[in-house]
Amino acid sequence: MNRAVDPRDLAMDGDGLAKGEVLLEVKNVSLRFGGVKAITDISFDIRKGEIRAIIGPNGAGKTSMLNVINGFYTPQEGTITFRGEERKKIAPYQAAASGIARTFQNVALFKGMTTLDNIMAGRTLAMHRNFLWQLLYFGPALNEEIANRRKVEEIIDFLEIQHIRKVPVGRLPYGLQKRVELGRALAAQPSLLLLDEPMAGMNLEEKEDMSRFILDVNSQFGTTIALIEHDMGVVMDISDRVVVLDYGRKIGDGTPDEVKANQDVIDAYLGVSHQDEGEG
Amino acid sequence: MFYREAGQFKTTYAADQQVFPILQDRIGVAVILFIAIAVVPFVANDFFMSAIAIPFLILALATIGLNVLTGYAGQLSLGTGGFMGVGAYACYKLATIFPDVPIVAHILLSGIFAAAAGVVFGLPSLRIKGLYLAVTTLAAQFFFEWCFIRIPWLYNYNASGAIEVPGLTLLGVTVTGPAAGSIPRYYVVLAIVILLTVLVKNLLRGRIGRQWMMIRDMDIAAELMGVRPLYAKLSAFAVSSYLCGVAGAMFVFFYLGAAEPSAFSITLSFQVLFMAILGGLGSLVGCFFGAAFIWILPILLRAGPPMIGIPIAAETATHVTSMIIGALIVAFLILEPHGLARLWQIGKEKLRVWPFPYA
Amino acid sequence: MLYQIFVDPFAQMVSMPDFLIQVIWEGFVAGILYALIALGFVLIFKASGVFNFAQGIMVVFAGLTLVGLHEAGVPAFLALILAIGVMALLAIAVERFVMRPLVNQPEIILLMSTIGMTYFLIGFGEFVFGGEPKQMITEELGLPTGSSAFEIGEQGLVILQHIDIAAAVIAIIMVASLALFFNKTRIGRALRAVADDHQAAQSVGISLNQIWAIVWFAAGIVALATGIMWGARSDVSFALEIVALKALPVLILGGFTSIPGAIVGGLIIGIGEKIGEIYWGPLVGGGIESWLAYMIALVFLLFRPQGLFGERIIERV
Numbered sequence: 001m002n003r004a005v006d007p008r009d010l011a012m013d014g015d016g017l018a019k020g021e022v023l024l025e026v027k028n029v030s031l032r033f034g035g036v037k038a039i040t041d042i043s044f045d046i047r048k049g050e051i052r053a054i055i056g057p058n059g060a061g062k063t064s065m066l067n068v069i070n071g072f073y074t075p076q077e078g079t080i081t082f083r084g085e086e087r088k089k090i091a092p093y094q095a096a097a098s099g100i101a102r103t104f105q106n107v108a109l110f111k112g113m114t115t116l117d118n119i120m121a122g123r124t125l126a127m128h129r130n131f132l133w134q135l136l137y138f139g140p141a142l143n144e145e146i147a148n149r150r151k152v153e154e155i156i157d158f159l160e161i162q163h164i165r166k167v168p169v170g171r172l173p174y175g176l177q178k179r180v181e182l183g184r185a186l187a188a189q190p191s192l193l194l195l196d197e198p199m200a201g202m203n204l205e206e207k208e209d210m211s212r213f214i215l216d217v218n219s220q221f222g223t224t225i226a227l228i229e230h231d232m233g234v235v236m237d238i239s240d241r242v243v244v245l246d247y248g249r250k251i252g253d254g255t256p257d258e259v260k261a262n263q264d265v266i267d268a269y270l271g272v273s274h275q276d277e278g279e280g
Numbered sequence: 281m282f283y284r285e286a287g288q289f290k291t292t293y294a295a296d297q298q299v300f301p302i303l304q305d306r307i308g309v310a311v312i313l314f315i316a317i318a319v320v321p322f323v324a325n326d327f328f329m330s331a332i333a334i335p336f337l338i339l340a341l342a343t344i345g346l347n348v349l350t351g352y353a354g355q356l357s358l359g360t361g362g363f364m365g366v367g368a369y370a371c372y373k374l375a376t377i378f379p380d381v382p383i384v385a386h387i388l389l390s391g392i393f394a395a396a397a398g399v400v401f402g403l404p405s406l407r408i409k410g411l412y413l414a415v416t417t418l419a420a421q422f423f424f425e426w427c428f429i430r431i432p433w434l435y436n437y438n439a440s441g442a443i444e445v446p447g448l449t450l451l452g453v454t455v456t457g458p459a460a461g462s463i464p465r466y467y468v469v470l471a472i473v474i475l476l477t478v479l480v481k482n483l484l485r486g487r488i489g490r491q492w493m494m495i496r497d498m499d500i501a502a503e504l505m506g507v508r509p510l511y512a513k514l515s516a517f518a519v520s521s522y523l524c525g526v527a528g529a530m531f532v533f534f535y536l537g538a539a540e541p542s543a544f545s546i547t548l549s550f551q552v553l554f555m556a557i558l559g560g561l562g563s564l565v566g567c568f569f570g571a572a573f574i575w576i577l578p579i580l581l582r583a584g585p586p587m588i589g590i591p592i593a594a595e596t597a598t599h600v601t602s603m604i605i606g607a608l609i610v611a612f613l614i615l616e617p618h619g620l621a622r623l624w625q626i627g628k629e630k631l632r633v634w635p636f637p638y639a
Numbered sequence: 640m641l642y643q644i645f646v647d648p649f650a651q652m653v654s655m656p657d658f659l660i661q662v663i664w665e666g667f668v669a670g671i672l673y674a675l676i677a678l679g680f681v682l683i684f685k686a687s688g689v690f691n692f693a694q695g696i697m698v699v700f701a702g703l704t705l706v707g708l709h710e711a712g713v714p715a716f717l718a719l720i721l722a723i724g725v726m727a728l729l730a731i732a733v734e735r736f737v738m739r740p741l742v743n744q745p746e747i748i749l750l751m752s753t754i755g756m757t758y759f760l761i762g763f764g765e766f767v768f769g770g771e772p773k774q775m776i777t778e779e780l781g782l783p784t785g786s787s788a789f790e791i792g793e794q795g796l797v798i799l800q801h802i803d804i805a806a807a808v809i810a811i812i813m814v815a816s817l818a819l820f821f822n823k824t825r826i827g828r829a830l831r832a833v834a835d836d837h838q839a840a841q842s843v844g845i846s847l848n849q850i851w852a853i854v855w856f857a858a859g860i861v862a863l864a865t866g867i868m869w870g871a872r873s874d875v876s877f878a879l880e881i882v883a884l885k886a887l888p889v890l891i892l893g894g895f896t897s898i899p900g901a902i903v904g905g906l907i908i909g910i911g912e913k914i915g916e917i918y919w920g921p922l923v924g925g926g927i928e929s930w931l932a933y934m935i936a937l938v939f940l941l942f943r944p945q946g947l948f949g950e951r952i953i954e955r956v
Contacts, residue, residue: 070504096506110497112562113490121494125506127487131515137482142294145486149293188505321955352898356747404937408944410746411690415887416940419933430924550754557751599766606759612739613752 017083019049023224024069024192029078031064031248038064038249039075046192051218052226053235056245057268062228063105065245066194069226070102071095082136083191097125103181103192105197105228111170115180118169119155122187123148155183175206182213186223194218195227199234207231211238236260244268283631299481316470321463329462330535334575337466337473338530342570343555344480344564345523349503350553351561352484353516354496355405359417360524360552362424365544367394367531368524369434372443375533383448383456384468387529394525395518397424402517406510409499421546428541444538456533465534473531476523481564483519492516493562515528526551554605558612560619569620648918660797662917668803668872670909671810675865676886677812677893677901679858684895685834686854687738688746692753695759695883697859701726702866702875704777707768712954715779723767726859734852742837744846761877770877774844775870777802782871806868813864814902817857821898826853888936893947908932 017023020246024046031039039061046052054062067073069080071090079086082098090098091273101122110118126148133141156162160178164172169180185193198214199207211234216222235242236256244252244259246268252259259265283304290296300306315535320333346360371390375383401420405413428434435443447457454460467540483489491512494502503509530541551574559570578601592600616622652659679694704725707717737752777784783801791794821827832840833850869879875882889908893900912935916928 072500072504092500092503092510093506096504102504104501108498109499110494110501112497113493117490117493121490121502121505124487124491124494129487131483131488134483134486134488135479137486141486145297146293149297153293184505354747356750392786404940408940411750412891412940412944414750415891415933416937418887419930419937422930422933426926426929432927546884550758553751554758557755595770596766599762599770602758602762603766604762606755606757606762607790609758610737610752613744613748613755614737617744617748637644 003214010254017048017197019047019222021048022046023048023083024226026065026069026080027079028037029065029068029075029080031061031068033077037248039068040247042248042250043077043078044243044250044253046226047241049218049222050224051214051238052224053239053242054226054228054245055230055232055235055249056229057246058236059249060243060245063196063237064248066102066196066226066228069095069192070100070194085243096188099191100194101188101192102194103178103185103196103198105200107177107181109169109172109177109181109184112168114166114168115156115164115172115183116149116152116159116166117162118180119152119183119187120148122184123152125188126151152187155186158186158216175202175209178202178210179213182217186217186221189221191224193223193225195225195229197228197230199229199231207234214238219236223279283628283634285632297485299485313474321466332579334462334469335531335535336571336575337469338527339552339555340533340568341473341530342524342552343478343559343567343571344477345520345527346552346556347514347561347564347567348480348484348492348523349516349520350556351563352489352496353492353513353520354499355402355513356410356414357413357417357478357514357520358414358546358549358553359401359420359424361544361546361548362421362522363394363524364528364531364552365424365428365541366397366521367391367528368539368544369428369443370394370525371529371533372433372436372445375446375448379446379448382450384450384472385534387472387526387533390529391522391525394528395522398517398521398524400436401513402514402521405513405517410469418546421549425541425545428544433525440540442538443532445533445536457536458537460534469530469534472526476526477564480519480523484564485507488512488515489554504521529547554609558605558619560621561617562619563618565624566619566621569624573620574605577604643922651918653897657797662913664797664799664803666910666913667906668800668806668909669913670906671807672865672869672872672905673885673889673909674902674905675810675813675861675868677889678817678881678898678907679861679865680886680890681893681896681898682817682854682858686830687833687851689749689753690746690836690895691858692750693861694848694858694886695880696757696764697726697729697862698866698869698883699875699877699879700729700760700764701859701863701868702714702775702879703764703768703773703872705863705867706870706875707953709776709779715776715781718776719780722863723860726863728853730855730859733855734848738855739848748834757880761880765877772874772876772878773870773933774874775867777867778869780867782867800872802868802871806871809864809868810902813861814898819900820857826850830854834890849851860921882922885932888932892937892939894945897947903947908935 013015022045026045027043029039029042030037042061042065045266054065056062064073067224068075071094072091074089079088081087082100085098102118110121113121127144128145131140156165161176161179161183164176164180169177172180182195182198185195195214199210202210212229214225215238227239239256241254242252242256242259243250245264246264250270251264252262254262285302288301288303290301295301300309321329324333327390342360342364345363347359349355349357367390370388370393373391374381374386378386391538397420401416404416408416429441435441438444445456447454447459449455450464450468453464455464491502491507492515494505494507495509495512499509502512517579528544532543536543555570555574556567557570558573559568560566578597581601581604582592582597612619650688676694676698679697680691683689683691683694698810701722705718705722710714713721733756737756740751741752782805786798786800788798821830829840829845830850830853832843832845833847833923837847866875885908889901891904892907893902893904912928912931915931916925920927
């Protein structure tokens with residue numbers, strides 16, 4: 001059971017981009033709810049193969065940004081270019097079909113289903129047998145089911161959750177639920193993986209585990225990752241580049257070191273007023 | 281001690297994914313099927329066959345239909361009776377227009393009409409959910425009831441306003457109408473129910489069933505995994521209404537013999553809903569438990585007390601049934617929202633470790 | 640055909656305005672009764688998020704209790720007070736045995752539990768009072784009977800039943816006093832707090848159980864009033880249960896949490912279905928009253944799912 005996962009099995013093929021090329025570009029995006037501005041004129045890009053962190057204080061618009069990227073919200077202005085295709089409006093299932101998967105801030109697993117079924121759910125887009133074959137559950141439909149099961153089992157091995165394979169996820173502790181959710185997103189073999197606070201509410205050990213999984217996913221499968229996280233230590237350690245939002249605007253963008261040195265970012269986090277004699 | 285899977289190792293995913301992975305379960309199902317096919321018809325009297333076994337099987341199928349929609353896809357429906365009626369009236373029209381086609385074909389075809397009706401009334405589910413959807417299914421319920429009363433073409437302009445089942449034969453045996461015996465009717469019903477139950481189980485454990493459950497548990501996440509809500513919800517409505525339609529057709533052709541529009545009133549919708557809740561939402565075996573319980577309880581209440589010397593008026597029995605079922609629904613929702621099916625499962629777990637209290 | 644659908648009904652309306660007014664009035668009164676049932680729904684939904692399917696049967700049950708007590712020889716006003724007492728007991732029982740154990744369950748479970756309650760109450764009501772329709776004790780309660788006729792134009796005639804006028808007045812009084820209760824009293828404020836956020840309300844020392852018993856009691860009183868009015872128009876029977884389901888489309892129009900919405904929605908549905916039945920019903924054989932309200936709601940849902948007075952819902956993930 002413990003054989004190593006062959007990275008080629010789970011890697012997302014066919015997006016035709018070399019490491020370091022721009023995978024996703026957000027250009028001048030603004031999002032409003034009625035009169036409330038959630039995001040104002042934000043632009044940044046995500047490059048193939050990197051771990052890109054999006055940070056910022058509460059209410060900075062980070063989750064809204066993810067929602068825009070995977071089509072759950074439609075921005076009033078601006079465009080998103082993913083794998084060279086520019087789009088203004090896209091339905092979430094289309095975003096999923098184009099290779100974007102994500103996890104959620106408050107675990108959004110399918111509570112009534114087992115771990116296995118949840119991760120199988122992530123393979124929805126890889127299964128195509130039609131209604132009649134499904135009715136018979138025989139021949140092609142069964143073969144397809146088993147081929148996908150094999151992929152899912154690889155993910156289960158990779159995330160070390162074999163023991164909870166047939167447990168309904170509603171009964172799992174929070175840390176494991178987060179891990180199953182990561183597995184479900186991985187099962188889609190995405191070219192871009194969005195993680196919304198993957199370590200929220202975890203203890204140190206669980207955080208270390210999760211960090212290791214994220215780094216492994218990135219290096220073994222070559223998956224590009226964009227993550228939102230509040231734990232600065234984790235963010236600075238694992239991400240290649242960081243974009244900083246505050247009140248729906250972008251205030252910093254660059255490598256962790258550049259961001260750490262950015263005066264706007266320091267002010268936003270420490271609450272210093274812009275007069276230099278602020279109390280720090 | 282006897283019921284345990286120790287030593288039964290699965291070496292292929294196919295073996296791990298079968299419906300009854302445990303040997304003892306497979307034996308149990310075989311025994312039940314054997315009893316249903318080869319024992320019941322020869323042991324039971326006519327009353328049991330006509331008034332208990334046949335309607336129980338038919339209503340279990342209707343409950344499966346509702347469970348697909350409510351238990352698996354998470355869309356509450358209060359229009360089951362209406363969809364069953366569509367199946368019944370469609371079957372009646374088909375059988376009177378094409379009397380030479382075998383009745384089983386009509387029964388299975390009539391479900392398609394109900395499925396179409398289900399899809400039409402399922403369309404609003406794309407924009408609305410939960411309680412709001414319950415109202416649109418109520419619209420279906422009342423609209424169809426009205427159709428059955430006001431469109432004389434549907435009941436062939438009968439003076440009584442009711443549909444009366446013609447006597448039809450299958451392989452030379454009369455299976456419908458007043459002349460049909462209970463045993464042939466039972467076999468036809470049993471065959472259809474077994475066939476459809478197996479097919480539904482296949483759907484449920486495959487991609488389509490998983491999509492329904494994804495929509496039920498977390499519709500937003502489902503969409504972000506690539507589920508198209510349009511297909512997932514409408515397919516659930518179609519399959520659900522198909523099953524209800526077939527059940528409705530069988531209800532008239534193999535059980536009632538003749539039906540007025542009031543046979544498919546909202547009372548029937550609630551009856552089936554209660555079967556689904558008590559049996560267990562999201563469980564196939566629960567549908568059979570629920571249907572058996574709700575169908576047999578009133579019969580027992582009517583027949584039971586007089587047997588032990590307590591006279592009970594038929595009306596009083598009905599009232600008491602209604603109270604008991606209502607109270608049980610509330611009690612189950614509080615104590616065991618997954619219904620009788622979950623109790624069954626707990627019982628099996630206990631049996632696994634018996635004679636020890638826990639493993 | 641097009642003429643019959645689009646022209647003829649309007650021509651009829653114009654040619655016989657007195658009849659049109661009569662139809663609108665009938666619809667208005669039916670609408671008030673729908674609105675009263677919807678009001679009971681709204682009260683409970685606002686305070687607990689429970690969609691109370693049993694409101695309809697509570698109306699029947701309240702009416703039956705009143706009439707049943709009177710039949711048993713209790714004077715009318717004492718019977719009324721006792722009926723209020725019974726509704727209070729019912730509220731306490733519901734809170735204790737249904738709502739409290741089901742706290743924090745998904746709304747679909749709560750809805751189904753009220754459907755179970757409906758069945759229990761039907762069985763219980765029939766068990767105690769019998770299934771026969773009963774006459775409402777209108778006169779004994781001092782409610783007006785009889786009718787007045789008004790002449791309109793040359794030879795038009797509109798007949799208003801006094802009991803209908805009384806129904807309208809009582810409905811207005813009830814809505815006004817509920818609005819006062821919600822906005823001006825301590826309990827009203829606690830109620831709104833609970834409606835907003837259960838946990839936050841509890842954390843400032845509001846007892847959820849107490850509040851729920853109070854709203855169910857309030858809904859019970861509304862049910863009693865509805866039962867009396869409705870019973871006076873037809874009679875008290877379990878057939879009302881089906882009619883009471885029309886409160887659902889009313890709520891869809893008005894929004895599940897809005898008291899003015901319940902009133903306006905009730906009137907729209909009441910008048911709309913009467914006009915539809917009288918002027919368009921004959922085209923398809925009549926009887927469309929049974930489903931027209933639901934269809935109106937269905938169409939409405941497609942365009943404005945949050946209701947007339949509800950707030951727009953922004954989904955979050």
